Amino acid sequence: MEYIEIGQIVNTNGLKGIVKVNPFTDDINVFEQIKYVYIDFKNELKKVKIEQVRYNKNQVLLKLEGIDSIEEAEKYRTCYIKTEKKKQEDLGEDTYYIVDLIGLTVFSTEGENLGIIDDVFPTGSNDVYVVKDNLGKQILIPAIADVVKEVDLKNKKMIVNLIPGLL
Numbered sequence: 001m002e003y004i005e006i007g008q009i010v011n012t013n014g015l016k017g018i019v020k021v022n023p024f025t026d027d028i029n030v031f032e033q034i035k036y037v038y039i040d041f042k043n044e045l046k047k048v049k050i051e052q053v054r055y056n057k058n059q060v061l062l063k064l065e066g067i068d069s070i071e072e073a074e075k076y077r078t079c080y081i082k083t084e085k086k087k088q089e090d091l092g093e094d095t096y097y098i099v100d101l102i103g104l105t106v107f108s109t110e111g112e113n114l115g116i117i118d119d120v121f122p123t124g125s126n127d128v129y130v131v132k133d134n135l136g137k138q139i140l141i142p143a144i145a146d147v148v149k150e151v152d153l154k155n156k157k158m159i160v161n162l163i164p165g166l167l
Helices: 028-033 070-074
Strands: 003-013 018-023 036-041 044-056 059-064 080-084 105-108 113-122 127-132 138-142 148-152 157-160
Touching: 003 028, 003 036, 003 059, 003 070, 018 028, 018 044, 028 044, 028 059, 036 059, 113 138
Parallel strands: 105 157
Antiparallel strands: 003 018, 003 080, 018 059, 036 044, 036 080, 044 059, 105 113, 113 127, 127 138, 148 157
């Protein structure tokens, strides 16, 4: 089974075992639609039922089954929360999960191998793909239609148009 990270437990909230999560999704309301999450605890996935979802600013407050005290919740600080990838909704055209983009080989429209997508970070208006070549040099590629011409997840490649000033 394949999993995707949807957040990281960063703190506790209150005394009753509620955990504070930094979400890795644009729509934090997705937590209301998930019944179970998997906590990556000491390199093992622990399946836990979500009992309650609340929000505080840009964070998600989760009450998870079996975590009923601040001491128990503290054990999971810095742990990542995952969900089954197959349970995620189809994102539609030209929208991708970051986990699917990491590792894609990036080529220019002329066929030059620019490297592999190593990271993705949001800037507000669009994401930016961090592409590393085999020497470790980074290229920042804005995720905009003028630049990203093709994303082929099946063949693990992306074609980009290197507009002037990009390199």
